[in-house]
Amino acid sequence: xxQMTQSPSSLSASVGDRVTITCRASQSVxxxxxxxxxxxxxxxxxxxxxxxxLQSGVPSRFSGSGxxxxxTLTINSLQPEDFATYYCQQSYSTPHTFGQGTKLEIx
Amino acid sequence: VLLVESGGGLVKPGGSLRLSCEASGFAFxxxxxxxxxxxxxxxxxxxxYITNSGSSISYADSVKGRFTISRDNAKNSLYLQxxxxxxxxxxxxxxxxxxxxxAGSRFDPWGQGTLVTVSS
Numbered sequence: 001x002x003q004m005t006q007s008p009s010s011l012s013a014s015v016g017d018r019v020t021i022t023c024r025a026s027q028s029v030x031x032x033x034x035x036x037x038x039x040x041x042x043x044x045x046x047x048x049x050x051x052x053x054l055q056s057g058v059p060s061r062f063s064g065s066g067x068x069x070x071x072t073l074t075i076n077s078l079q080p081e082d083f084a085t086y087y088c089q090q091s092y093s094t095p096h097t098f099g100q101g102t103k104l105e106i107x
Numbered sequence: 108v109l110l111v112e113s114g115g116g117l118v119k120p121g122g123s124l125r126l127s128c129e130a131s132g133f134a135f136x137x138x139x140x141x142x143x144x145x146x147x148x149x150x151x152x153x154x155x156y157i158t159n160s161g162s163s164i165s166y167a168d169s170v171k172g173r174f175t176i177s178r179d180n181a182k183n184s185l186y187l188q189x190x191x192x193x194x195x196x197x198x199x200x201x202x203x204x205x206x207x208x209x210a211g212s213r214f215d216p217w218g219q220g221t222l223v224t225v226s227s
Contacts (some may be wrong), residue, residue: 030211031159031210032210032211032212033211034211034213034214035200036151036214042219043201043215043216043217043218043219043220044151044217045202045216045217046213046215046216049208049211049213050208050209050210050211050213051210051212051216051221053210055215058189070202087150087151089213089214091211091212091213092211094156094165095153095165095167096212096214097153098150098152098153099150100150101150101151
């Protein structure tokens, strides 16, 4: 199975900040990497697919990049509604494994 | 596009439970479907998928031999039969549609989840 490791596990930031979350795969997943946002008590919501494609309806302050084993999710100008937990997920091979999550908290 | 899970509850170790996921707003029979779970306070774990026709199925090692995924395209419904449940199966179970494009596959949307608690 491909292991996905996110860093950091938690992050404190302020409204208006720019933040970057990193996801590393244990082997190459090409660009088959997705990002999800999850708020407490809610289901995950797709943000980015195929490493850098913004899901319809997702604000343009979210962006993704990377290929192979190293990926980043960047949020520009943090808004209050962005404080949540973020997960990466590889779709290169089954099982489609997730990172352990990055909790983004308000500073 | 909506997915609504049901069937969760409290069950004793070794017991069984059947989860359902009712789909609406899209051509259910065109899509692979998945079950993904989340233990309390933990991350996401993919559990199982079934192809659109039901001809191919895959399971996580942690549930293989105990869980059975199935679907009824006439009823726009996905199921997960869970047998010989363990305490470590306690989680919120989500159903999710799998979309395939040249950019790979992704899970979208997800249902609201149904909580399964395995405890004596």
